[in-house]
Amino acid sequence: MPELPEVETIRRTLIEHVKDLKIEGIKLIWPSAVCGWEDKAFEDLVTGRRIRTIDRRGKYLLIRLDEDLTLIAHMRMTGRLNYYPDLREPEKHTHVVFRLEHGEVHFSDVRKFGRIQAIPTPLCFSGSSLGKLGPEPLEADFTPAVLKDRFGKKKVFLKAALLDQTVLAGMGNIYVDESLFLAGLSPDRRVDTLSEEEFSKLHQAIQSVLQAGIDAQGTSFRDYRDANGEKGMFEEDLQVYGRGGKPCHVCGQTLERVRLAGRTTVYCARCQR
Template structure:
């Protein structure tokens, strides 16, 4: 599933191509992939409107159109938004084609979990899943004190808490494992046992790892590609994720794999206390 660094990379690479362009037509190959608003068809809300910018909130893309319409796109497990300068025949798993003044944007999704919703911009937070999201981990307002406050008195594992989008927006399995390794804290630790120093280390690790992921344009194991169809290369920097049974690159201890919060988790039992 694309996480914050992947979605941010899609935002940046897509915005370069489509900002200020009008959406001239929409082809719905699998209509369930989109959702309109209060009885208004998706196409009626979108066709003829100009793309004025693209924002990101957690793992969601917010494609801003003129006349106060926003498209909220969630990639889920395998969704992609690809830009093509010329006409491109839809691939097997392409569900929506946006024809622009210049080029096309294809929304494809092998698993068919991704969705694009159109709704009035003033309601894009209050009437969507965005209203429940936690803070953005790369904003200046996100401090160790904020992280502590978001944890509250939860009695769950750190892995479960950091995967919870209500606690912190944008984190997923890859970057949670990597952040906990960099902070030197076990994913099994209960949130309410962390010291002030550990919270501070974790806060710094989260920001460092996410920024490194963005700088590498994300992690591409299987489905993820940016808007140009290019892979990210953060996989080359992974310390623990996907490396269960291999030696730790810091201490040489065999990395252990376990199941936490319903997700496979990899950590170093020596480096992460």
């Protein structure tokens, strides 16, 4: 699933091509991939509008159109937004084609979980799930104190708390495992047992790992590609994620692979006490 670094990379690579371009037409191959607003069809709302900019909130892309309309795109497990400079025959799993003044944007999704919702810009947060998201972990006002406050008095595992999008926006399985390894914290540690120093280490690890992921343009194990169809390179830097049963890069101990919070989790029992 694309997480914060992957979605941010898609945002950066897509805006380079589409800023200020008019959407001249839409081809809906699988209509359930999109959602209009009230009784207005998606294609009627969107056709003829210009793309002004693209923002990101957690794992969501916010494609800002003129006349106060926003497209909220969520990639879910296998969604992609690819830009093509010329007309392109849709691939097998392409569900929506946005025909622009110059080129096309194709929304594809093998597993059909991703969605693009059209919504009036003033209602973006009150009228969608965006309003429930926790803080952005790379913003300047996200501090160790804020992280501690978001955890509150929860008595759950760190892994579960960090996957909760209402606690912190944008984190997923990859970057949670990597952050906990860098912080030296076990994923089955209860959040209410952390010291002030450990909150500080975890905060720093989250920001460091996410920024490294962005710098490497994300992690491409299977489906993820940026808007140009390019893979991310962060896989080469992974310390624990996807490496269960292999030796720890730091201490050499075999990495543990367990199930926590409904997700496969990999960690080093020696480095993460």
